[in-house]
Amino acid sequence: xxxxxxxxxxxxxxxxxxxxxxxxxxxxxxxxxxxxxxxxxxxxxxxxxxxxxxxxxxxxxxxxxxxxxxxxxxxxxxxxxxxxxxxxxxxxxxxxxxxxxxxxxxxxxxxxxxxxxxxxxxxxxxxxxxxxxxxxxxxxxxxxxxxxxxxxxxxxxxxx
Numbered sequence: 001x002x003x004x005x006x007x008x009x010x011x012x013x014x015x016x017x018x019x020x021x022x023x024x025x026x027x028x029x030x031x032x033x034x035x036x037x038x039x040x041x042x043x044x045x046x047x048x049x050x051x052x053x054x055x056x057x058x059x060x061x062x063x064x065x066x067x068x069x070x071x072x073x074x075x076x077x078x079x080x081x082x083x084x085x086x087x088x089x090x091x092x093x094x095x096x097x098x099x100x101x102x103x104x105x106x107x108x109x110x111x112x113x114x115x116x117x118x119x120x121x122x123x124x125x126x127x128x129x130x131x132x133x134x135x136x137x138x139x140x141x142x143x144x145x146x147x148x149x150x151x152x153x154x155x156x157x158x159x160x
Contacts (some may be wrong), residue, residue, distance in 0.1 A: 006037075006052045012045035029145060090114065100153035108134040 016038045023034035093113075097106035111133045115126040141147045151160065 006049060009045045009049040011050065014040055014047065016042040016045065029147075032145070086118075090118065098152070100152045100154040102151045102155060104138065105152065105155070107137050 020038040020042060023031040025031075026034075030100050034101060062082065073110060082085075094106065094110045097109055100106075101109065109131045112126055112130040115121040116123075
């Protein structure tokens with residue numbers, strides 16, 4: 001697997017490096033997103049490449065075992081599958097909310113619903129976190145960057 005990790009890391013470095021170099025010449029507003037994403041991705045891929053090249057070699061007993069994230073070896077497969085389906089459902093629901101309502105409504109709605117239904121947090125924490133996310137989202141994208149975010153299909157259809 002080290003060869004696959006090395007190839008993947010080098011490929012990601014090449015793609016993100018190209019994106020950063022290309023975006024560097026763009027106007028600030030246009031370059032902000034590619035730079036904010038491309039630079040950290042390049043750095044993380046470089047760390048992966050260095051880890052593969054100079055990191056400790058796997059012990060014979062750990063060959064093929066995950067080196068980073070594992071859900072759990074103790075959980076039954078059915079529970080792992082159930083959690084995966086729930087996570088996929090949340091992602092699909094967030095995407096549907098973005099398409100139907102648009103980002104300004106979908107982001108706070110998603111935060112509120114996730115905190116209440118999945119995390120089972122109280123109303124106060126859920127409300128405060130939702131308000132903070134909305135303020136950050138609105139303040140950054142609307143007030144600071146003046147990025148026009150498209151309305152969702154449902155709101156557009158209703159004439160909002």
